[in-house]
Amino acid sequence: MGLIKRTSIVDMSREDWLAERRKAIGGSDASAILGLNPYTTPYTLWADKTGRLPDKEDNEAMRQGRDLEQYVVDRFSEVSRRRCRRVNAILTNTDYPYSSANIDREIVGESAGLECKTTSVLNLKKFRDGEFPDTYYCQCVHYLAVTQWTRWYLAVLVLNKGFMVYQLTRAENDEKPDWCESSVYVSDGEIRALMGAESTFWTRYVIPDIPPPADGLKPTSETISALYPVGGEKEVISLDCENTFRSYAALKQQIAALKVEQERCEQVLKKAMGAHERGECGKFTVSWKPSERRTFDHKTFAKEHPQVDLSPYYKLSVSRRFEVKETA
Numbered sequence: 340m341g342l343i344k345r346t347s348i349v350d351m352s353r354e355d356w357l358a359e360r361r362k363a364i365g366g367s368d369a370s371a372i373l374g375l376n377p378y379t380t381p382y383t384l385w386a387d388k389t390g391r392l393p394d395k396e397d398n399e400a401m402r403q404g405r406d407l408e409q410y411v412v413d414r415f416s417e418v419s420r421r422r423c424r425r426v427n428a429i430l431t432n433t434d435y436p437y438s439s440a441n442i443d444r445e446i447v448g449e450s451a452g453l454e455c456k457t458t459s460v461l462n463l464k465k466f467r468d469g470e471f472p473d474t475y476y477c478q479c480v481h482y483l484a485v486t487q488w489t490r491w492y493l494a495v496l497v498l499n500k501g502f503m504v505y506q507l508t509r510a511e512n513d514e515k516p517d518w519c520e521s522s523v524y525v526s527d528g529e530i531r532a533l534m535g536a537e538s539t540f541w542t543r544y545v546i547p548d549i550p551p552p553a554d555g556l557k558p559t560s561e562t563i564s565a566l567y568p569v570g571g572e573k574e575v576i577s578l579d580c581e582n583t584f585r586s587y588a589a590l591k592q593q594i595a596a597l598k599v600e601q602e603r604c605e606q607v608l609k610k611a612m613g614a615h616e617r618g619e620c621g622k623f624t625v626s627w628k629p630s631e632r633r634t635f636d637h638k639t640f641a642k643e644h645p646q647v648d649l650s651p652y653y654k655l656s657v658s659r660r661f662e663v664k665e666t667a
Contacts, residue, residue, distance in 0.1 A: 341487070343486065346431070368537075369477040381554070382563075385545060404457045407457045421446050431485070434534075437542070438537050443455045454494070456475060469505070476523070477533065480533055491508075506519045507525050564658070
């Protein structure tokens with residue numbers, strides 16, 4: 340078993356804390372490495388860990404998660420009859436030198452920890468029948484590995500709708516507490532697989548500063564645009580990407596043909612509906628209802644009110660237009 344090291348964060352500023360987190364893979368990063376995070380890809384994570392991306396701006400969801408964390412802890416203690424305490428440290432394990440853990444709470448008198456989540460009611464369907472999101476699962480498994488503890492509890496507050504607790508356990512025949520929605524057994528093999536993937540990511544991409552391959556996902560596109568927001572280099576660069584160019588051109592033609600076919604299907608349905616606003620066929624339903632959208636005609640307004648300076652009301656945004664052309 341590895342040795343656990345605790346780096347105190349009691350007197351650490353937020354900037355120093357964020358810098359410390361960049362030195363290793365944290366629990367919230369685990370799902371991205373496995374391709375299970377809809378908001379972060381391996382490329383995005385690489386750009387963050389190598390210091391290419393700015394710190395994430397605080398938002399309302401993050402603020403509510405922090406403010407309600409103690410409430411989630413109190414609710415967990417109420418249903419479980421277990422006492423929790425803060426760790427106030429970043430945990431590392433000599434067995435996994437590229438990983439760290441910033442845990443919400445540890446359970447007093449038990450080899451266990453607690454992860455607190457606050458989420459929107461719009462995500463309620465993700466918590467049916469004892470299920471919960473893969474991102475949460477990967478995070479808890481990561482913490483089980485780093486801490487070497489036996490259990491991890493996941494407490495989830497669905498705003499204005501419900502409170503659920505789940506158990507993840509390394510004990511194969513562990514019983515599900517009656518206050519848990521479900522209990523999931525996490526094998527040693529699964530932990531080795533996750534930590535192996537994290538080690539591979541760090542040694543293959545972060546240490547040598549080599550970006551992961553493109554994956555076609557939106558977060559990767561957003562990250563590339565953030566890394567290279569403006570041009571400036573006027574020299575034409577020679578690219579050894581002929582196969583990629585050919586694939587791009589072929590896919591563009593296929594997409595155009597598919598859009599035409601999609602439009603044809605829409606025309607057939609609209610002809611069949613006529614003046615009706617709703618239709619159904621087996622498990623499918625379709626609606627074609629009138630809708631209104633009010634827009635401001637700034638050109639006409641400027642023409643009729645030439646004395647009004649509208650320039651302060653125009654928002655300027657700069658982006659790079661991507662276009663591929665094939666010469667004859």
